[in-house]
Amino acid sequence: MAGLTLFYHPLSxxxxxxxxxxxxxxxxxxxxQVDHDRPESVAALREAWAxxxxxxxxxxxxGVTLPETSVIIEYLSIxxxxxxxxxxxxxxxxxxxxxxxxxxxxxxxxxxxxxVFNTLRPADAKDDYGAYQAxxxxxxxxxxxxxxxxxxxxxxxxxxxxxxxxxMPSLWYADRIVPFRSDHPALADYLARLExxxxxxxxxxxxxxxxxxxxx
Ligand SMILES: N[C@@H](CCC(=O)N[C@@H](CS)C(=O)NCC(=O)O)C(=O)O
Numbered sequence: 517m518a519g520l521t522l523f524y525h526p527l528s529x530x531x532x533x534x535x536x537x538x539x540x541x542x543x544x545x546x547x548x549q550v551d552h553d554r555p556e557s558v559a560a561l562r563e564a565w566a567x568x569x570x571x572x573x574x575x576x577x578x579g580v581t582l583p584e585t586s587v588i589i590e591y592l593s594i595x596x597x598x599x600x601x602x603x604x605x606x607x608x609x610x611x612x613x614x615x616x617x618x619x620x621x622x623x624x625x626x627x628x629x630x631x632v633f634n635t636l637r638p639a640d641a642k643d644d645y646g647a648y649q650a651x652x653x654x655x656x657x658x659x660x661x662x663x664x665x666x667x668x669x670x671x672x673x674x675x676x677x678x679x680x681x682x683x684m685p686s687l688w689y690a691d692r693i694v695p696f697r698s699d700h701p702a703l704a705d706y707l708a709r710l711e712x713x714x715x716x717x718x719x720x721x722x723x724x725x726x727x728x729x730x731x732x
Contacts, residue, residue, distance in 0.1 A: 541598030616679035
């Protein structure tokens with residue numbers, strides 16, 4: 517097979533992050549959906565990336581297979597550039613975009629996933645204190661982000677970047693776990709701006725048939 521293949525699932529938050537980058541540039545790729553009730557798709561993901569996490573990008577043009585969303589998005593910007601430049605050029609802007617990307621992944625996404633995965637655990641293996649701590653972490657993150665995002669159009673300033681690709685799925689799902697829109701106006705406006713983006717509308721429309729699977 518030639519070209520780009522993305523191992524993904526339409527409901528997966530980290531897959532949204534890469535899909536947004538691909539859709540921003542209208543980069544051609546073949547989606548390969550991984551479903552746990554299709555063992556052959558899970559085996560294909562495992563063969564691509566031993567950690568069995570998605571998304572994974574396979575580039576048959578260059579013989580490269582990549583995990584990790586931030587790395588995939590940067591790789592796309594280098595080898596398949598378009599009008600969307602996820603990594604800013606100015607030194608300060610680069611730092612801010614990378615910092616915000618890390619905060620959305622490691623704080624917001626991790627907090628959200630901890631609560632969601634706890635609901636999926638067997639009854640005798642739940643970690644309710646861990647979920648309580650994750651909810652508290654999300655509230656702390658909302659206050660920090662509310663102050664940081666105020667006065668900005670996008671997460672790292674005036675341009676839509678890698679940080680916004682990370683922000684959208686993490687904030688969108690976190691809001692379903694610990695709602696923030698009524699008491700964090702700057703963050704709420706920011707998420708509304710993200711939702712208006714055509715790339716994001718497309719991601720949401722493609723995920724919509726699967727929303728009933730989300731346990732939150
Ligand atoms: N740091 C990774 C996180 C990827 C990740 O956690 N993906 C989730 C789906 S949203 C996954 O594959 N979970 C399955 C598992 O952990 O077994 C990235 O940025 O790509």
